[in-house]
Amino acid sequence: MSKKFYRDIGLALLTVASFLAATTAGYSSPTIFLAQQTKISGKVTSADNEVLPGVNVIIKGTSEGTVTDANGVYTLNVPGPDATLIFSFIGYSPEEITVGSRTTLDVTMTPALEALAEIVVIGYGEVKKSDLTGSVSSVKAEELRAVPTTSFDQALQGRAAGVQVQQTSGQPGAEASIRIRGTSSISAANEPLYVIDGMLVNSSTSDVTAGGFNGPRMGPLSAINPSDIESIEILKDASATAIYGSRGANGVILITTKRGKKGTSNLNFESYYGVQQVSKELDLLNASQFGSLVNEARSNAGLPLTYTNPQNLGTGTDWQKEIYRTAPIQNYQLSFTGGSEKTQYAISGGMFDQDGVVIGSDFRRYSFRTNINTEISKKLSVGTNLSLASTRGNVLNTGLQFITPGVIGEALTMNPILPVYDPTQKGGYTYENTVGPFQAAQTGTVAGNPVAEARSSQALSTSTRILGNVEAKYKIIDALVFKTSFGIDGVFSKDRMFQPSWLRASQSVKGIAGQASLQGVTWLNENTLTYDKQLRGSDNLNVVLGYTLQEFQNESFGTTVFGTDDQLGYHQLTGAGSPQAPYNNETKWSMVSYLGRAQYSLNHKYLFTVTGRVDGSSKFGAANKYAFFPSGAFAWRMSDESFMEGIEFLSDLKLKASIGTIGNQAINPYQSLPLVKTYGQGVFNNGTTVLPYNSSQPQAFNNPNLKWETTRQLNVGFDAGFLEGRIQLTAEYYRKYTYDLLLSTPISSTTGFENTTLNIGNVENKGFDLEITTVNTNSSSALKWNTSFNLSSNRNEVTKLATDGDVQLGNGLILREGQAIGTFYGYQFDGIFQTDEEASKSAVFANQKSGASQAKAGDRKYKDVVPDGVIDEKDRTIIGHALPKYTWGLNNTLSYKNFTLNFFFQASQGNQMNNLNQMFLEDFNGEHNVSADAALNRWTPTNPSNEYPRALAKRTADVGTISSKFIEDASYIRLKNVNLAYNVPSMMLDRFRMRSLRIYVSATNLFTSTNYKGYDPEGSSYGTSTAYPGIDQGRYPLTKTYLVGLNLGF
């Protein structure tokens, strides 16, 4: 960069600084007094009447001064009534007051614009933001509630740097995928640890759902009502997460629910109602276009034509329209908060109801919460946080099936000539995607009727979750507090499924029904001693020591029957034709942990944190039961140094660095045991005598050398505030090394297994997190405009692989040393053969050289990368990456008088998606519907397309080939939410004894800018699975939501 660049930046900053300085409101004018005094004393408090120890009190123009004591009291000799005292304290605006005639001068300090005094919740404690040494992002309730979501994890999208959230499915209640600072594991979970009011909760989907059917999985956190949340803290670096030891490697999300405030009594009612629509429909062929395509495909294959006059077929059935609908979403929440001097409470009840945009899917939640804390004596206080939620969701069968491709895949591929209904069929619906008399019968998987499947398949998941803890705090001496808590996370869930005998998907088993239930209970006991002492001057020491015990127990049971009664469905399994063997599972793990942290603040300028946790886990092998996870951090508030005083526009500058080791034990228990399970059944037939037999076999390839993953993380960065805090900037750089990556790796099937868990290598994540918040207008302006922006850039690299070569993960994804997780590997699409002669002279797949599938004009060609005249596996190269290069979020809030407009953009850049839907939609064999754009521009002798192949009524040789053709750029910028609110003025409310009334309209996912051809560039068909990012295959599409809402306070 040139000098000119820096000069321009400097000039720009100076201009902004002087502009803001000129317009900032002045401080209150000093009053002039006549008498002279020499000694003055007083008490310094905050706005909410807390005493402030350690406040600097300096006589202006001198170096003389003092600091307030533990009671916030100061005493100082001043030269005379003209003397002016400057009170300064971290996180508060400095106060300048001329002494005048007073002998007592009490001061109430007001927080600085950006509240550096803001309290940030960290593991097992809280800390002033200014004293923070680690990397922690905070998200406030208002931001969470801006976007209507079933689950708060979805609402975190784009809100914090270093936190990548992906909506995996449009299914109401479906899980979101969260990655904090990259993907550091493949088979162990990458989802962060969630701690709700101190309770470490089960956030693994398999821990909380019974798993009775095939569809998007219900989010494990959908039982938590987002309206109850006060704030969320995201712990990112090792200094912040090491206190959670073996569960900290993926970051930690701390959730604090709302509680009452002293001396208040509020009733709040919140509600919104809205409608949702599918965000996009794909443009497919209509009936007459499809009829022509079928004819051409058959003609090209030398087969007789199917339709005599395709142009007379009209538009036919739009299968997408048939399964999508405009669906309502609504939310109601009533809460009471308040408290006396000793007891505070927050009690709430909520109801959330969402229909899916695809028929047959919905989600509903009832939830209740009670948070109470009370001071029994000066020394002892007790409290409880307790929530109960009941959820109920109908899940759509979008998963890829053995027999049918799932509802979305079917709607995309079903023949548009077919009607939805066929009264001659048992269920009254057109049965399946038949094109000619025998074609469908000869196809492998055949699409069933998506309307029939969506309407008459049932997959109902209900769950009741109790989450809560009781705690007691005992003040042993003033600085030493003992706290003990006992918490429970209990999940009781049940899945039911049913498909009648006349559905394509279940015809072969004559109807299928099943039930599965799960109960899982975690209990957690935590005991901590906290020593927090103001030392000499303004030094501070805070030490936490703790001992915790946790146990998880989970039991599930399920059964499936074939040959069900079509009327009774899953309600009556008894009497079904072929009951299948029931299945059950028991899982249990336990942990014992010792934790400690010391924070030392030297004059608020030099901040030290040392953290460690010893975890003992039943999941670890006998030799490795215990592991130690240490971290250390240092921060330097440079702006408090005297040499920084002259720099006016810089109001705050803190440099920070941390390093530490954390673990990931989010892996199934019993992994290191060589299990044997019952497996095979069969018969020996002896004439009419049939002798059934059962058998048992080893469950997995035995690998006794499994080790656990560990992550080392380095974090450096700074927090800076400019112009009295009107610009706040946090920038951090991190490197995360994860060792002994566990992966269910494909292995040679000569072992008897296709996969096994191996420690296959190391992975590194490095990147920048940047968060900027700005106040763009000055405080006297009627128009207020605030902006916050965050940017995350992550580079993932597999630095070591223990396997011989690449690890082929499937769907074109590989692991290769030096490449990122989520690297696509395949052939390079090179256009379309224009003549038979070109096809016969070019490199083609071996089976395209001659015979039935010989390459002809109109077939796809691929680059012969290793030029040996044949296209084979040697010609595969890296053709894309599923992980984004960077993601960002931009939030703007504009208020004018009583109106507030908020608009929020969220973006992901530099990522690709393997569009497997499109692969099918560009296969013009005439057996299923296809993309209109592609099909109408298909290769014909008169339309020499170089992108789309010819129509051909047989399987071409390259069907299913992973190539650059279908690896699409999935970068996007999305207007995630727009919200316009009106706060009814209080004078109008007083008549109705209302405290506040806010009315708003909001739109979510209104607009997405992307080149991606599929429904949605975000997420993956494989949900939160780390091994399969960026795969688009029959997913439940994203929805647009429009809603109106009101928040009412009494």
Next chain:
Amino acid sequence: MKTAGAILLLSLLSTSCKDFLEENPKNLQTTENFYTTEENALSAVNAIYAHLNAQSGDTFGGVYFGGFWVTEGLSSDEMINLQSGSPDQDQLATFTQDPNNATLYEIWKQHYKAISLANVAIAKIPGIQMDETLKARYVNEAKFLRGLLYFNLVRMYGKIPLLTSDVTSTTPSAEEVDVIYTQILADLNDATNLPADQADGRGRATSGAAHAVLAKVYLTRKDYDNAIAECGKVIDSGKYELWENFADIFKIQNRGLKEAIFSVGFGTAGSALSFWEVAQMHVRLLPPELASAGITSNTLGWTAPTQALVDSYDASDERRDVTVFNRFNETVAGKAYNVPFSRYYFRKYWDVTVPTEFTTAEANIDFPVIRYADVLLMYAEALNEKDKSQEAHDALNLVRERANLTDLSGLGKDAFRDAVLVERRHELAAEGHRWFDLVRTGKLEQLVPPAKPGVVPQAKHYLFPIPQRERDLNSNLPQNDY
């Protein structure tokens, strides 16, 4: 309060952490504590059998479910593929397969899965305290199956890993073909110590089954003396005889009887088992017209005979109408049917006299791995090679007579070779033999093109390609000439 807190803390700290962290799943067993009883030993052997038929577990087709015997038929003059969504089978039918062929991988995987379970049984059962006779029988059953499976693999893929222990490397080297045959012979010779009869029928390995497979191994290795000797042991055992009518072989009521030497059982045992235990023959071989006509529920006709096979039957050969049909023109349970098909399909596995077989497409039939007619034809083939012409003719004519064909006599050595091959084609169609027979006799290039115009097998097609997936994961594996 202070004391209460301290007591609580102390009591919690004194909890024995060691027990608290002990992993002791009560719902699971490990390889360490499982193989300890007679029942466990049986369960370990049954696991191998369970991978021969069909499973509702991780993958639903075992070794003899479909892919294997269809591949041997497609890669010859016997079968064509009509399953349009199946490029893998198109490739096999036209000799254009490459190392990525999914069917060939499936065959490889299923064989090694069953072999790995045989290795576990052979390694673990000897350590179990149990009846010694039974112990020896179980181990020998496992050895029979291991020998049979390696015999399939070595013929199809040539040099392959030879794994015989329950602890294996993930990247084993390939072994020379001769070494693999040495192991096959050792396993099968041990298996000849099995009892001649098993209470569970001929789905469980017997000494007769071991001799019969040994005969085929020797014949393949052109060790005709031993082939003759092994066939002789099967014939002289008196345990086997031909059914009077060819159609009887495939009757439900005749499963495992008379002619059956070793069969793989399919069926649900009256719904006692899960869905996928039925065989695929009806779904795969019977025509869609039967389903369209409302006779069967789900017959798809994926695999059909070549017209050349149909045409090659002698008009008087009773086996033709049992084996193939292009019209269903029969009376079943008093109802007359007459459904024409667009072409010929295989008929032989369909026992229309059993109502569930007739209508549901769920085949409860046995797959005949080796049957007595096969042994007689092997005997004839081996005797002819040793110039024992008369005995060879006698054995061949036993099979012909049952088919209502006239005896052959006085054929020269070469003519007799051809006659045996024709007889095998007609007798054993759709039983997974044809590619093996054409490869053993070196007739692939000669006999396939007349049946499939334009399809030209080459020398390399005497072996199948090693699956690419396996070579991606194990750099020690060589590739055949692909």
